[in-house]
Amino acid sequence: xxxxxxxxxxxxxxxxxxxxxxxxxxxxxxxxxxxxxxxxxxxxxxxxxxxxxxxxxxxxxxxxxxxxxxxxxxxxxxxxxxxxxxxxxxxxxxxxxxxxxxxxxxxxxxxxxx
Amino acid sequence: xxxxxxxxxxxxxxxxxxxxxxxxxxxxxxxxxxxxxxxxxxxxxxxxxxxxxxxxxxxxxxxxxxxxxxxxxxxxxxxxxxxxxxxxxxxxxxxxxxxxxxxxxxxxxxx
Numbered sequence: 001x002x003x004x005x006x007x008x009x010x011x012x013x014x015x016x017x018x019x020x021x022x023x024x025x026x027x028x029x030x031x032x033x034x035x036x037x038x039x040x041x042x043x044x045x046x047x048x049x050x051x052x053x054x055x056x057x058x059x060x061x062x063x064x065x066x067x068x069x070x071x072x073x074x075x076x077x078x079x080x081x082x083x084x085x086x087x088x089x090x091x092x093x094x095x096x097x098x099x100x101x102x103x104x105x106x107x108x109x110x111x112x113x114x
Numbered sequence: 115x116x117x118x119x120x121x122x123x124x125x126x127x128x129x130x131x132x133x134x135x136x137x138x139x140x141x142x143x144x145x146x147x148x149x150x151x152x153x154x155x156x157x158x159x160x161x162x163x164x165x166x167x168x169x170x171x172x173x174x175x176x177x178x179x180x181x182x183x184x185x186x187x188x189x190x191x192x193x194x195x196x197x198x199x200x201x202x203x204x205x206x207x208x209x210x211x212x213x214x215x216x217x218x219x220x221x222x223x224x225x
Contacts (some may be wrong), residue, residue, distance in 0.1 A: 031211060033211070033212075035213075042202070042215045042216065042217050042218055043157070043202065043204070043213075043215040044215070045212035045213060045214065048211045048212060050211075055211060056210055056211055056212055058212070091156060091157065095211075102147070102159055102162050103147075103159075103213060104159070105149075105156045105157040105158075105159075106156060107155070107156045108155075108156050
């Protein structure tokens with residue numbers, strides 16, 4: 001069964017460093033998402049991406065964040081200068097279609113900023 | 115702004131008992147999802163509810179949606195230990211793609 005994959009599973013970085021989190025969505029899906037979950041808290045929407053551009057973003061997704069689909073299969077989330085409060089689990093999700101389309105989540109990348 | 119509330123936040127119950135988790139949301143929505151999350155793991159889709167009165171069942175879990183009351187319930191029948199996990203509801207806003215998640219209900223089934 002097709003699934004969303006994410007790498008790395010765990011990333012440790014120092015404050016101020018750039019990180020790139022990688023995702024491979026399900027191959028025939030068209031809509032891509034990033035969510036984050038701070039330890040013990042609820043899942044929060046960051047950004048949605050369709051047709052090679054951001055379609056929606058939350059207030060969390062500020063200028064330090066960017067997304068890209070560099071090669072037609074990978075979907076990346078970049079944090080330019082990490083802060084301690086960026087420590088969280090980051091989930092990628094994909095959907096075959098907008099609205100009413102179930103979002104399939106990847107296993108997540110745990111980001112620890114020290 | 116869409117707000118989603120779940121209760122209870124924590125639920126400890128004995129095997130064999132029945133219980134219900136509630137998910138309330140603040141504005142009209144066109145879709146609601148239930149997810150299960152095991153510790154340190156990803157979100158596993160359980161149910162997709164798209165219309166008023168929708169009821170779906172899988173094993174010991176049954177989910178329902180009342181769009182007029184802006185309420186969804188996840189009912190657990192004759193709980194077993196394997197159902198121990200955190201359960202999230204997630205609500206989609208009309209006209210946009212993001213899902214707004216509830217706070218989650220951490221369910222612990224005691225033998």
